[in-house]
Amino acid sequence: MIYQQLGRSGLLVSRTCLGTMTFGNQAWGCDADECRQLTNAFIEGGGNFIDTADLYANTASESILGTLLQDHDRDALVIATKGWFPQANHANARGLSRRHIITACEASLKRLKIDTIDLYQFHGPDPYTPLDESLGAMADLIRSGKVRYAGLSNFHGWQVVQANEAAKRAGITSLISGQYMYNLLRRDIERDIVPACQSEGLGVICWSPLASGFLSGKYRGREAPPPGSRFDQMGKVLLPRFWNEHTIALVERMAAMAKELNEHLVAVALAWCLAQPGITSVIAGASKLHHLEPQLRAAELNLPEAMLAELNQAFPCDRGYPDDWFQVAGANTFPPEYIRQA
Numbered sequence: 001m002i003y004q005q006l007g008r009s010g011l012l013v014s015r016t017c018l019g020t021m022t023f024g025n026q027a028w029g030c031d032a033d034e035c036r037q038l039t040n041a042f043i044e045g046g047g048n049f050i051d052t053a054d055l056y057a058n059t060a061s062e063s064i065l066g067t068l069l070q071d072h073d074r075d076a077l078v079i080a081t082k083g084w085f086p087q088a089n090h091a092n093a094r095g096l097s098r099r100h101i102i103t104a105c106e107a108s109l110k111r112l113k114i115d116t117i118d119l120y121q122f123h124g125p126d127p128y129t130p131l132d133e134s135l136g137a138m139a140d141l142i143r144s145g146k147v148r149y150a151g152l153s154n155f156h157g158w159q160v161v162q163a164n165e166a167a168k169r170a171g172i173t174s175l176i177s178g179q180y181m182y183n184l185l186r187r188d189i190e191r192d193i194v195p196a197c198q199s200e201g202l203g204v205i206c207w208s209p210l211a212s213g214f215l216s217g218k219y220r221g222r223e224a225p226p227p228g229s230r231f232d233q234m235g236k237v238l239l240p241r242f243w244n245e246h247t248i249a250l251v252e253r254m255a256a257m258a259k260e261l262n263e264h265l266v267a268v269a270l271a272w273c274l275a276q277p278g279i280t281s282v283i284a285g286a287s288k289l290h291h292l293e294p295q296l297r298a299a300e301l302n303l304p305e306a307m308l309a310e311l312n313q314a315f316p317c318d319r320g321y322p323d324d325w326f327q328v329a330g331a332n333t334f335p336p337e338y339i340r341q342a
């Protein structure tokens with residue numbers, strides 16, 4: 001396993017992170033026994049970074065993980081969780097208010113049966129709460145020893161910068177991570193979010209790096225997802241996001257690449273993510289034990305340059321304006337043969 005510092009922090013995390021959104025999910029996840037096997041195999045395989053959220057399986061994911069952690073050296077692990085989604089039926093049980101962040105974090109600590117959360121993440125932005133209030137609450141959680149590092153998820157690039165400024169005002173050195181959807185088929189974050197994270201010193205952790213399983217090749221040769229599968233049950237969101245003739249063609253091409261490398265498609269898809277600028281770890285999801293092996297191998301897989309170049313060309317991020325303006329105007333204003341970068 002390869003470990004990398006998370007953002008501009010000293011925290012070393014495995015490049016493959018174990019995602020636990022499947023834990024306790026009765027529709028398309030895994031039962032307690034499978035969760036145990038997955039967690040054990042992940043840790044035995046050198047993984048130290050585990051991500052959960054109070055949202056997952058209505059808090060069952062955190063509770064299952066909390067029980068499983070009892071069998072392991074907790075100090076050797078980096079436990080990450082998130083709060084933001086509604087946790088009760090009243091107005092204040094959601095978002096990033098001081099009131100909710102502290103309540104949600106304390107509830108997560110109890111379910112996880114640990115004293116400190118290594119990485120506490122805002123699961124999304126709150127349009128109503130001032131960022132100084134949210135980051136002030138996060139700073140208090142850190143000072144009280146309940147949280148070690150702070151991160152965020154699903155914020156726009158400009159919100160990342162604002163949140164990090166508020167973190168510094170609150171006395172937190174810096175936020176250390178941003179958790180975002182990123183895979184070969186959806187590269188939106190390259191436009192503004194990755195540059196914002198890089199300039200602010202946040203490492204990027206990718207969710208759905210396999211496009212919710214589409215890039216594993218499990219739907220190859222099918223006209224539609226099989227009944228009961230995750231793509232069947234969550235078809236409204238996942239089909240328009242990931243399933244079309246172009247993405248199907250890419251999976252076929254990737255399968256040929258994987259064969260050439262004597263590797264699994266999953267390892268190729270994750271290795272591509274890990275080779276992109278600013279990316280620290282991939283949060284791979286798994287519902288079966290056998291899913292894990294290629295995910296762990298991906299952390300050490302370097303794709304040949306020609307394959308990387310071809311995959312980069314497949315679904316490039318449309319950076320749009322003002323990027324295209326700068327390509328032209330910037331090249332004339334700052335000619336590289338005339339100005340040397342320091």
Ligand SMILES: NC(=O)c1ccc[n+]([C@@H]2O[C@H](COP(=O)([O-])OP(=O)(O)OC[C@H]3O[C@@H](n4cnc5c(N)ncnc54)[C@H](OP(=O)(O)O)[C@@H]3O)[C@@H](O)[C@H]2O)c1
Nearest residue numbers: 019020021207208209210211212213216230283285287291
């Ligand atoms: N911050 C956020 O808003 C957010 C949102 C979503 C997820 N997340 C985090 O990201 C993690 C990963 O998300 P994700 O589940 O969407 O990730 P993903 O890696 O894109 O998809 C995981 C799914 O791919 C399939 N798969 C994985 N390995 C496989 C293999 N070797 N062979 C065949 N199929 C394989 C499985 O699908 P089947 O189970 O269908 O077999 C598995 O559940 C979550 O657990 C969670 O921690 C965060």
